[in-house]
Amino acid sequence: GLERSLQKKLGHRGFFGVIEKSPASSHVPKTIQQAGFTKVLIVPFFLILGLHFRRDITGDDQQSWVNRLKNVGLTVQINQKSLGENPVIQQMFCNRIREVLD
Numbered sequence: 001g002l003e004r005s006l007q008k009k010l011g012h013r014g015f016f017g018v019i020e021k022s023p024a025s026s027h028v029p030k031t032i033q034q035a036g037f038t039k040v041l042i043v044p045f046f047l048i049l050g051l052h053f054r055r056d057i058t059g060d061d062q063q064s065w066v067n068r069l070k071n072v073g074l075t076v077q078i079n080q081k082s083l084g085e086n087p088v089i090q091q092m093f094c095n096r097i098r099e100v101l102d
Helices: 002-013 028-034 051-057 065-070 087-101
Strands: 039-042 075-078
Touching: 028 065, 039 065, 051 065, 065 075
Parallel strands: 039 075
Antiparallel strands: none
């Protein structure tokens, strides 16, 4: 699927996690640290940066992605742009809407 395609493109530098329970990704922070990385760039795969982004990615809770990564000693940066802000993604939505309307 999508993860496999991105993994091919990013190689050993790409790690993937989810905010829900399936598939489990609690191992990801430790896996990144054990691979020798010290810095992480979180790139959220959300159409908009709403509640899940604020709570589950950047939130103060110890289970947020930022805190889980920091807890294993990683420096964390966050891409603050949603997929919906990407002109290519916007064009894909517009194209699909035109197809449905035609």
